[in-house]
Amino acid sequence: MAEHNDLGKLGEDMAADFLTKEGYQILDRNWSFQKAEIDIIAKKNGILAIVEVKTRSNLDFGNPQDFVNPKKIKLLVKAVDEYVNRKNLNFNIRFDIIAVKKDATNFEIEHLQDAFYHF
Template sequence: MNTRTLGKVGEELAKLFLEKEGYRILEENFWCRYGEIDLIAKEADYVVFIEVKLSNNKSYLTPQEKVDYRKQRQLEKVARYYFSLQQVDSDFRFDVVAISGDKKNREIELFKNAFYC
């Protein structure tokens, strides 16, 4: 399975997981000139920008460790752009959904407020 297909699988698993947790998905794969955000959702009074990271057991870094400072700044720029388009006046946060394990044994963890901008 190539990286793009694996990413799509991870995003679909994350989407199903988040919906069960009470999130309402607003956007999937939101693109702009600054980059991409995997999922944008509404949860309680928050607009939530969600980065999905999937890794197998062979990786040295945990999925959430892959959202480094550079990626955080990129996500911040995309979020600001999204707000400028939508003219939303709401609290927001950044969550990370970390999916690890192999096909038969996936573990999904949600990190609310994974980082701040």
């Protein structure tokens, strides 16, 4: 596996651990529908959190959250609609981003709630 894939997987694991410690129940990870993949689907207090995880070891080109573009958002919305319908869920839905930033020795996790779309 390429080094950037290893870093991405580590970031997703760290994000899932972070959410669990914050009281979220992880329902699914890496759930796919057509061309979309939802990194983490979690719930807490009647809210279904759809979490996109972005991990970067170099911030020269911007923060991790800057890499969630309109095309990705559109795909995620379509995937969430399918997920909710398949599972027959009735939750308020929130789209979050967890940005994982790595420097030489440390990781920093930033949880951006209601980051790009809310319905």
